[in-house]
Amino acid sequence: MSHIIEIEGLKKRYGDFRLEIPSFQIEAGTVTGLVGANGAGKSTTLKLLLNLIRRDAGVIRIFGMDNVERENDIKQEIGVVFDEPCFHDLLSPRNIGRVMREWYKNWDDGQYTRLLDRFSLPPNKPVKEFSRGMKMKLSIAAAMCHHPKLLILDEPTGGLDPLVRDEILDMFLEFLQDESRSILLSSHITSDLDKIADTIALLDKGRLVFHEEKDALLDSYAVVKGGNDQLALLSEEKMIGLRRNRFGFEALCRRDAARKYPQLAAEHPTIEEIMLFFTKGKMENQERTDVL
Amino acid sequence: MKGLIYKDFMLLGKQARLLLVMIIGLTGFWTWTGDTVTGAFSFSAVIVFMLSMNCFAYDELAGYEKLVASSPIPKKQVVLARYLSSLVVWAGTTAVSLICMLAVLLVKQGTLLTAQLAQIAISVPLVLALVIVLMAVWFPIFYKFGVNKSRLILILVCALGAALLVGVIALFAEQPISLSAFTGWNQVLLPLLAVAVLALILSVSYSLCVRILEKKEY
Numbered sequence: 488m489s490h491i492i493e494i495e496g497l498k499k500r501y502g503d504f505r506l507e508i509p510s511f512q513i514e515a516g517t518v519t520g521l522v523g524a525n526g527a528g529k530s531t532t533l534k535l536l537l538n539l540i541r542r543d544a545g546v547i548r549i550f551g552m553d554n555v556e557r558e559n560d561i562k563q564e565i566g567v568v569f570d571e572p573c574f575h576d577l578l579s580p581r582n583i584g585r586v587m588r589e590w591y592k593n594w595d596d597g598q599y600t601r602l603l604d605r606f607s608l609p610p611n612k613p614v615k616e617f618s619r620g621m622k623m624k625l626s627i628a629a630a631m632c633h634h635p636k637l638l639i640l641d642e643p644t645g646g647l648d649p650l651v652r653d654e655i656l657d658m659f660l661e662f663l664q665d666e667s668r669s670i671l672l673s674s675h676i677t678s679d680l681d682k683i684a685d686t687i688a689l690l691d692k693g694r695l696v697f698h699e700e701k702d703a704l705l706d707s708y709a710v711v712k713g714g715n716d717q718l719a720l721l722s723e724e725k726m727i728g729l730r731r732n733r734f735g736f737e738a739l740c741r742r743d744a745a746r747k748y749p750q751l752a753a754e755h756p757t758i759e760e761i762m763l764f765f766t767k768g769k770m771e772n773q774e775r776t777d778v779l
Numbered sequence: 780m781k782g783l784i785y786k787d788f789m790l791l792g793k794q795a796r797l798l799l800v801m802i803i804g805l806t807g808f809w810t811w812t813g814d815t816v817t818g819a820f821s822f823s824a825v826i827v828f829m830l831s832m833n834c835f836a837y838d839e840l841a842g843y844e845k846l847v848a849s850s851p852i853p854k855k856q857v858v859l860a861r862y863l864s865s866l867v868v869w870a871g872t873t874a875v876s877l878i879c880m881l882a883v884l885l886v887k888q889g890t891l892l893t894a895q896l897a898q899i900a901i902s903v904p905l906v907l908a909l910v911i912v913l914m915a916v917w918f919p920i921f922y923k924f925g926v927n928k929s930r931l932i933l934i935l936v937c938a939l940g941a942a943l944l945v946g947v948i949a950l951f952a953e954q955p956i957s958l959s960a961f962t963g964w965n966q967v968l969l970p971l972l973a974v975a976v977l978a979l980i981l982s983v984s985y986s987l988c989v990r991i992l993e994k995k996e997y
Contacts, residue, residue: 534996534997537848537849538848539845539848539849539996539997540996540997541994541996558851559851559852559853560851561851562849562850562851563851565849567846567849569842569845569846569849571842573841573842573843573845573846574841574843574846575786575790575837575838575840575841575843576840576841577789577790577793577837578786578789578790582786582789585782585785585789586782586783586785586786586789587782587850588782589780589781589782589783589785590782590850590851590852591850591851
């Protein structure tokens with residue numbers, strides 16, 4: 488498979504915050520979910536890809552081209568949706584279509600009309616009369632009408648009700664029926680990623696913790712549960728993260744390690760649990776070490 | 780670029796009716812009551828400046844600059860589109876003013892005087908020069924600081940400008956500037972020099988805007 492996005496030695500500093508991604512690739516035909524807490528560096532990474540902010544060091548190649556040198560060629564093939572819709576309130580979807588058709592060589596008026604129709608967006612109503620869900624649908628429709636090869640989506644389903652989210656996710660799945668297309672999606676809503684992501688990348692405090700195939704990721708970890716008295720059984724180095732409550736503890740371990748403790752209950756983790764254990768759970772684990 | 784110009788017109792179009800009434804009303808009033816036609820044309824410079832500032836403000840409010848920055852439009856075209864849309868707005872307001880002015884003069888006098896036509900022929904390029912200078916000075920400031928901060932700078936500049944003007948008038952009240960220098964070969968050379976200076980100012984301003992936009996982070 489060819490790489491749609493390749494990152495090497497990427498560095499960006501914002502005051503105290505430092506983003507460092509030594510290596511990261513996205514294959515064609517895949518959906519990559521970028522997860523992490525607020526301020527982990529998800530939006531910064533997406534902005535660096537789009538050259539909306541300048542990198543301090545490193546290389547970013549999209550479709551094999553440097554994202555700064557060939558910025559405009561690359562952007563002809565990318566559809567972008569930000570967490571906040573960026574359209575003027577006074578303009579209608581029809582006006583917006585008329586503007587954007589001048590930006591992209593492959594703009595497809597028919598596709599735009601079909602998507603407006605599919606999302607039940609009134610073409611002549613000003614955007615100021617739209618709900619947040621309608622505005623996000625409009626952003627997505629506008630991002631998809633030049634037949635991009637890559638969609639970059641920053642929290643596209645944030646603040647939307649489950650029905651709209653589901654509709655949008657279905658849209659993304661249809662987009663991926665052409666296997667040359669890819670999606671890079673940052674989201675807090677890990678259930679969305681459960682549904683559509685092929686690979687998951689976790690960012691924590693500006694560091695890329697892992698980037699793995701979703702199924703392999705879910706298969707290779709287990710959440711081990713037990714009473715407080717059983718915590719001592721668990722070897723510290725086998726634990727990725729630890730959470731304690733008044734009934735006992737939960738720990739994330741590699742699945743093969745979890746098998747060594749048959750006396751403890753082991754369950755399949757969700758993406759959210761993996762994310763929490765890798766970030767928040769790590770801190771608790773550190774606290775435990777300090778206490779011991 | 781065409782799309783961005785089109786967008787500016789669609790946004791400004793929402794205020795078009797009100798502006799049209801203002802332009803026609805004020806031009807008609809000034810032409811009917813005044814001795815000169817310069818005032819009516821100068822108003823178009825103010826309108827163009829205000830509308831351009833509105834376009835920047837609309838973009839800022841919507842976060843549109845981020846969307847444009849993630850599109851394949853080169854930064855040079857983004858800036859050029861803003862200058863062109865402002866110039867087209869100036870052309871439009873001037874055309875409306877001109878039609879209104881000629882109509883009022885015909886109604887008032889029954890004919891058009893050569894002196895008035897000459898005044899119109901001089902006023903239009905002078906106001907265009909004023910519009911170009913305003914764009915050249917303020918567009919880089921709008922791009923750099925955004926409209927809100929620029930408004931404060933504008934208030935400060937207006938206050939200082941007014942103080943300076945009062946000072947200059949007081950200083951030269953007893954020694955009016957002689958217009959005899961603007962005769963003979965100077966009548967050709969000075970306009971050419973003015974065009975060259977305006978072109979230089981505009982190109983410096985344009986390059987500055989492009990550089991600001993290229994360095995901007997979103």
